[in-house]
Amino acid sequence: MFRRLMRTMILLVYLLSPLPAIFIVYKANPPAYQTPKDLLPMVIGAIAYTWLLAELVISARPKFLERFFGLNHFYKFHGSAALVAIVLSFLHKQLEEAIWSSYLQTVRQLGDLALILFLVLAGLSLIFMTDLIIRKINVLHFIRNWLEKKHILDFKYNVWIHNLNVIAIVLVFLHVFYFSAFYRKNFWICGVYTLYFFIAFGSYFYHKVLKIKHAKRHPYTLIQITPESPMIHTFVFKRERGNVPHYKAGQFVFIRMLGAGISEEEHPFSITSNPNDRRYLSVTVKSIGDYTSFIPKVPLGTRAIIEGPYGILGNSVYHTKSDLVLIAGGIGITPMLSILKDLCHRNRKRRVILFWNVPSTKDLISKNVFNYLIEQMPKFTFVPILSREPNNNGESGHLNREKIVRYLSERRFRIKRTHYIICGPSRMMDSAVKTLRGLKVHKKKIHFENFSM
Template identity: 30%
Template sequence: MKTALIALYVLTVTAPVWIALLAVPQTDHSFSSEVAKNSGLIGIGVLLMQFVLAARLPLTNRFFGLDSVMVFHRSMGIFALALMLVHPVLLAFGEGNWKLLYGLDQTWYIWAGKTTLLLLLVHILISVFRRSLNLSFERWRVLHNTLAIAIIALALLHSWYAGGDLSAFPMQALWVLLGGVAIAAFVWHRLIRPQRLAAKPYRVEDVRQESPDVWTLRLALPEGEVSEHLPGQFNFLTFPNSAAVPAEEHHFTISSSPTLNGFVESTIKASGDLTSQIGEIQRGETVIVHGDFGRFSYTLQRDESELVFIAGGIGITPLMSMLRHMRDTDDKRRVVILYGNKTEADILFRSELADMQSMQEPILHVEHVLSEPDEKWPGESGHIDGKLLNRLLGGDLMKTGFYICGPAAMTDQVVTALRRQKVPCRNLHTESFSLTEDTAPTSARSVLRKWVTALIVVVAVAVTVIVAEMRTDGNEPSGDGHEHSRSHSESA
């Protein structure tokens, strides 16, 4: 199914070029002009599919995981920008009309294209440098969505009126179809689904303090619903009527087991704008829950005979969900957990982990590692690095599954160390609390995503060039100063 979804994506984003070729097999434009037009067509195809990727569709989450989809979404946005930058430069060169780039005396649809490019550049920059710009997540999301709508509207208008290929009915039908799909995905994601979720809210059953700055929220499910999440997944939570926290949507890991009937729990650290007052949430408040997401779960990897869980700080939460599920389902696999914190007071679920180890439910060995221990600390100290992993693990790790969740620096360090020990990337599973950053570039899903991204870029570029060659068949630049590519409809 993964291969089918990837193939469908490639076919969709390159469809405008193939349809244009079928509609008008030959043109009198130059090769450079055709490459430019194809770049623009595929660029718009990629932009339209961005709405689908961002819509949190169950199908893409099931096979790839929402975090991988969103990192891919970001990469494709940058690729679309590259295609759109190539488009006017090669077009000006191919048509012999450099005024397309700097001239002020242009028709409105040329200005629409220039505005599209400018807005797309701003769109990418604020996404990449959101933290440096001190943009809150909610403010960034509003700006992100507004710009996205403006970009695609201007791009469709520009291509419809400036592109000669759009005078052919098949191309017009394709544009209406792809545009309709993008609009439907956006309306479903931002309007219809939120209303449906709000109609069946969860309720805060309990607020439990785990440490000075960490709280567990127990949420009661709507009447008649059962929890079907996998251990290790996460949800999006919104508190629409709370006096303690803003009504903003944020994602949090599920720390409870799916076996907890009628309830779901999330353990949250008080840190950002929303979470700093998480402990002030009152019992009985309503919560809008959207989930479940992620592929960070041992239940998806049944061929791993032994498991190693590595956590840093609040990164213990998805691993606790897995351990609780293993306990409740009597899973007999052996688990070693390495849990890093600054001080002894920062250790979460310490008593529960100790009980699991003493009862061997599951078959568990726990190692706490403190980076700033006091003099009385009897356990491991320092950081979870290659030396500690070699000393504590050793042996044959080829059939061991590693599940790593914590700060980005720790995750990258641990994955790098394990790869040096020849642990296959397919056995490295990571979770990041960011949906747009790759914190473990050599883990299994990261490697797959990079290969898929590279494949799509190569195929798109190849299609751009090959179709341009097929349509021009060696034509030389006309040099007659055509205005953009609209003249194609007049000469074809």
């Protein structure tokens, strides 16, 4: 109830944030906005400007907001709100040009340049950073895969595409500043728009510069690398001063390796260690790109900045004592490892079923951990499902309705009262959610985090 109330209040603050700017601009020169025709462009422009600046605040990943929504919802809202703000910016431009023919040339050029840059970046983001569209258009899917294989489209390029939005937002600020300072020549209009900009840019600067500088004073050291399979490794970090900050099972962190000839861009990884043992923090990584393929070669003793934790995937573990079903696909097992280790420590008699879909037996990592969990948790059921080879001791193919119903019925789980946690590839999660909804499971009992917008 409290979380829902906070979500509502935060969304209201976001939606109403343009009102102070609109009020001050109107009061500064009421005769200029006597008719709706004059007022509408200003209102739309103020909304677009404020919401574009809010994108900088959202991109700073403020924890006091993330814990109420989850970072995956933050990312989706981030993308959707940006598109709405760009559309409003375009509408503002069309209305203003129809009314103000005597626009200052500099003001017009700054606004046009910012809008063009936003449109280009939005198009690139939709094509290359939005799985929802890529999965439905085979041509785009083929193009992105080809670019990734040629290393033309890599994580660092996606980051650069995203960061170029900051330049566009600065151009928008200059556009507004020039208009209010040299055309309207009004201190109050100039002041309110400048205040909004510095609040937003201050959040972004803190996230990109000050927070990193502070984190470097409390670095972590890589103390162990364990090969789980030819392509999967577990990395263990120890904080140089004190214990690892408190985190919950199922959460993830952003890791930035320092030196060692590797990019210092941050990358998100799910935590696999036990949250009850804060001496160490571990993540398990599959080598599927340039960065993840290189980090197994990083020497022990390498320092790292670890920011977090983030995520609300494991909240159902803490907020309910009902039966629990974990559904993992491939490397999506990583948050489940932390969840199971925590359950083994806190409530080892809880009824839990883990479905884990992998291509073959060589992809079944952490076998010693699962053997220990099976031994220590009498009501834990482990169901590995092999999709590319026969499984003489278990299930083959893919997780489907029949397997879910059979295993839950045999163990007398109440399908509609059970909580489900899902992690894995986007298509696998979509399929699992669709199957559970088909079994009349309420959406509030299905928990997943999808970081594709």
